[in-house]
Every structure is written in C-alpha cells, then in structure tokens.
C-alpha cells in the first residue's frame with residue numbers, strides 16, 4: 400500500500416525525521432528545488448503538514464494544498480500558524496503540550512537562579528583570575544521573594560510547583576482567575592509587577608499578549624526587579640526592556656526568547672545583569688524525542704481517521 404503523504408515544512412530533529420520517512424512519503428519542502436512542480440503534481444494529494452510551532456507554514460503554501468486537513472506542529476507554541484486561516488478552512492492544528500513542561504520549567508528556574516546569583520558573572524570572575532584579588536559581591540536570594548508568573552498554564556504551574564520548594568512567595572496573572580489555585584491572582588500585570596521582585600513570563604504569544612510586558616510593567620517591576628522571559632520574544636516590548644535595563648529602571652533580565660531570533664539586541668551583550676539563552680526551553684534530548692512522538696501520534700491518528708491526541712484549540 401502507498402504510504403500517506405506528508406509535507407515537512409522545515410527541518411526538525413534527525414530521529415524524528417527518520418521516523419517520519421519510515422512511515423510516510425515525505426516531501427521536504429525546504430529542500431525541493433522545483434516547488435511549483437511538486438505543488439502541481441502532488442499538491443492536491445497532501446492532507447498533512449508537519450512543521451515546527453515556531454515556523455508554521457506560509458499561508459501561500461497552504462492555499463496551494465486544497466485538501467490540507469492537518470498541521471501537526473512540533474512544539475507547544477503555535478504562534479507562527481495563521482490560526483484564523485486554518486480555522487476558516489477547518490484545518491486542524493496539533494501541538495506537543497505537557498511532555499516539555501518539566502524541562503521548560505527547569506530552564507525558567509535555571510535562569511532565575513543564574514540571574515539572582517550572578518552565575519555567568521561568577522564563572523567569568525573565576526576564569527579571569529579575579530578571585531585571586533578579592534571576592535564576588537553579594538547577590539540576591541529567592542526565598543520569601545514575591546514572584547509573579549504571567550501565564551499560569553501547564554508550564555507556569557510546573558514552574559510554580561518547583562518554586563514552592565525554593566520558598567518563593569508566588570502570585571499570577573492570566574486572563575482569568577483560576578478557582579483551583581491558591582496563589583493570589585492579579586487581574587492586571589502592572590499591579591502584579593509592582594508587588595514583585597521576580598516576574599516570570601510564560602504565556603502564549605498572540606495578538607492579545609503582544610508586548611503585554613510593556614514599559615509600564617517594566618517600570619512597575621523596577622530597579623530591584625528581574626524579568627525572566629521564557630515565553631516568546633513578542634510578549635515583551637524589547638526596545639523598552641533594553642532602555643529600562645540601560646537606564647537602571649529595570650534591575651535585571653534572564654531571557655530565553657527574543658523578538659527577532661536569532662538576532663539579539665547587541666546592547667544586551669555587555670550588560671552583566673542580563674543572562675541570555677538561545678531559545679532552548681525544551682532543548683533536551685529526551686524531551687525533544689517525546690515531542691516528536693506526539694507529532695507522529697497525531698499523524699497516525701489523523702491518517703487512521705481517529706480523534707487527534709493533542710488538538711490546539713485556544
């Protein structure tokens with residue numbers, strides 16, 4: 400029997416692509432020289448796209464696939480997918496939630512501690528031989544410190560559970576107060592930031608969360624405050640953040656995500672109170688493998704006409 404056909408929009412991890420090739424006839428879109436020819440010959444047969452949530456697929460490509468029914472995304476954030484378009488055509492979208500919570504939360508906590516204890520600067524201090532001349536300045540602790548989580552969803556709750564062990568005084572902001580959660584709820588992110596020393600951002604990127612961390616939030620967090628962004632670059636007003644850090648209106652930042660990745664504002668490079676990571680929240684071998692398995696499961700369920708494992712519907 401012919402294998403079902405899948406268009407792979409962007410290269411993903413090798414093990415995942417190997418499994419995909421075993422099970423499906425795969426069109427690796429990014430490698431195809433004559434894309435027009437492919438669309439004319441096979442476009443009408445392609446019912447599924449596999450892609451990264453960070454990459455989605457161009458609307459112009461989807462428009463050329465008249466029988467497209469599924470966009471199976473590798474990753475939990477699907478902000479690169481034109482959801483209003485997929486909805487208008489009843490194209491189902493899946494993502495890979497939950498399997499990455501633990502590692503993304505671990506990175507958030509790693510960034511928080513790296514920032515509060517100046518770990519990157521400590522490393523440089525030792526390597527430079529500065530320890531021979533004196534000791535590192537004292538740093539900040541996190542026990543008892545008011546810590547706000549902007550986006551208390553699957554990953555946000557994992558972060559919160561872990562931070563309870565560290566003794567942080569937690570609170571959260573989201574669109575809705577959650578009845579089963581005991582942490583104090585703030586309907587407004589500015590009010591939350593004003594009360595917090597640490598602000599961890601882990602909400603989805605959307606038109607509603609675009610620059611939700613704006614100058615007002617940054618000023619409310621203030622010179623003693625630390626911003627940890629592990630969500631998406633677009634949720635923070637990046638120029639306002641750089642200016643606030645430069646002018647000392649914001650104390651520190653620890654960032655895994657940026658507005659125009661992989662470009663990072665160069666002004667941040669020289670700031671000792673900034674910790675940078677190259678969007679590696681889920682970049683752990685076992686976790687990436689588990690994410691690939693979720694994508695493969697969704698494809699398998701789709702091609703056997705069964706309900707999808709992890710449909711995205713927000």
Ligand code: NAP
Pocket residue numbers: 475476477496497499503549550551552553554555572573574575576601602603604607608611629630631655656678679680681
């Ligand atoms: P989730 O379970 O859907 O949780 C999202 C949370 O954000 C919910 O608590 C939701 O609460 C809140 N939220 C949604 N819209 C909001 C708005 N307009 N204003 C304020 N809060 C809002 O998602 P998740 O699995 O935790 O993932 C969250 C995001 O993390 C992903 O979308 C992705 O962008 C990012 N992420 C980053 C990495 C990385 O490598 N750095 C890895 C994985 C995920 P309400 O519904 O009450 O508003």
